[in-house]
Amino acid sequence: MRRIGERRGPLKPPLRLNYRQIFILPSRFGLGFSFMTMVMTMAALNFNNNLALILSYLLLSILLFTSVLAYKNLAGVEIKPAITAAVFAGETAIFSISIKVAKNRRWVLQCWQQTQQSQVNLTPGTQAQLLIRKQANTRGRLPLGRWKLQSTWPYGFFRAWSWILPADYCVVYPTPAPAPPVLPFAGLQGQQLEPAQSGDDELQGLHEYQHGEPLNRIAWRSSARADKLISRESEQTLGGEVSLNWDAITTSSLEEKLSILCAWALQSESMGLKWGLKIPGFELKPDTGKAHLHQALRQLALFGDDE
Numbered sequence: 001m002r003r004i005g006e007r008r009g010p011l012k013p014p015l016r017l018n019y020r021q022i023f024i025l026p027s028r029f030g031l032g033f034s035f036m037t038m039v040m041t042m043a044a045l046n047f048n049n050n051l052a053l054i055l056s057y058l059l060l061s062i063l064l065f066t067s068v069l070a071y072k073n074l075a076g077v078e079i080k081p082a083i084t085a086a087v088f089a090g091e092t093a094i095f096s097i098s099i100k101v102a103k104n105r106r107w108v109l110q111c112w113q114q115t116q117q118s119q120v121n122l123t124p125g126t127q128a129q130l131l132i133r134k135q136a137n138t139r140g141r142l143p144l145g146r147w148k149l150q151s152t153w154p155y156g157f158f159r160a161w162s163w164i165l166p167a168d169y170c171v172v173y174p175t176p177a178p179a180p181p182v183l184p185f186a187g188l189q190g191q192q193l194e195p196a197q198s199g200d201d202e203l204q205g206l207h208e209y210q211h212g213e214p215l216n217r218i219a220w221r222s223s224a225r226a227d228k229l230i231s232r233e234s235e236q237t238l239g240g241e242v243s244l245n246w247d248a249i250t251t252s253s254l255e256e257k258l259s260i261l262c263a264w265a266l267q268s269e270s271m272g273l274k275w276g277l278k279i280p281g282f283e284l285k286p287d288t289g290k291a292h293l294h295q296a297l298r299q300l301a302l303f304g305d306d307e
Contacts, residue, residue: 011165013081013097017149021162022074024067030157033063063157070158073106073151077122082132082144082168086294086301088262089139093170097130099149112148112161136172139258139301144168173297174255176263179215183264183273184248206230210270231270241286242268242275244296258300265300269293279303 011021026034037059044052082095099109099122106122111130120128130149136142150161206222209229222230244264249257261277268275269288276286277296284296 011163013079013164013166013168015164016076016078017074017162019071019075022071022160023162024071024158024160027152027156027159030063030159033059033157037063066155066157069154070151070160072104073153074109074149074160074162076103077101077106077109077149079149079164082166084144084168084170086171086173086297087136088173089136089175091136093134093136093142093172095132095134095144095168095170097132098127099130100125100127106151107153108151110150110152112150113145117147134170136170139172139174139255140305141302142170142172144170171298171301173301174258174262176266177256177259178263180260180263180267181249183242183267184245210266242273243286244268244275244277246279254304258303262297262300265293265296 015021037056040052040059041056043049044056078100080098080100082097084093084095087093097111099120101122101124103124105124108119109122109128109130110119111117111132113132117133118129118131120130122128132144132147134142134144144166146163146165148161148163150159152159206219209218209223209231217231219230242264244261246257246261249260251257251260261279265275265277269290269292272288274286274288277284277299279299282299284292284299
């Protein structure tokens, strides 16, 4: 069916479904109903019962007419490319697919990928969102993969469907190291600064705990009062600058290095530091902000990706 569909027209969003991209076959219920109608027709002819024969033809007409309705329920549906936010490895990626129709209301449109993911009804002139959830187990690109838009409306006699072959993907960041080494702070002359012990820090403020920060910076009393994890900021680290260098990490494991750099980036950003990143083939100058963070995490996620 997939090969036939590819020959019959484009299946990559954005697209508008037409007769060349829609398939329709009887469902199990429809096959059972057809068999029952045939038995009724044979019995009516055998016993020369005109009323039973009229009823059989009426049921057969309804059966055939619903095949047209099932097709028209999918025809003209416009599908847009999926939208998704980057996630960390181990989390669930959510792909949001917008669909709309110009005229005539559509009913019970189902999104399938191995199992049914979501179901919507479409009103003319409005958009609806189909959601597909996929587990992100490793860093890199997580492709959405092919998915199926189908409907059994109105009575479930027929199943109409169309396979969609998108090029959409989700960027999966490395899992932050749970206990990364101490941040490589840079002094005014570029020398390494040894951070003070947590007990000697002169506290300047508190902020909500960010995934990847060292556990020894959690302010447990403040966390208990706020009913959420709160981290400390110190005078020593505020306003500093950090250089996250690939060569500064001694471990030989590629994934461990990426996890440590990911944790360092999150920790530096949560502390309000200016930080830069240097990995083979890429260098990011010291800066701060969400755009800066996501640019660095994207490079870590796609490190070694040839696409």
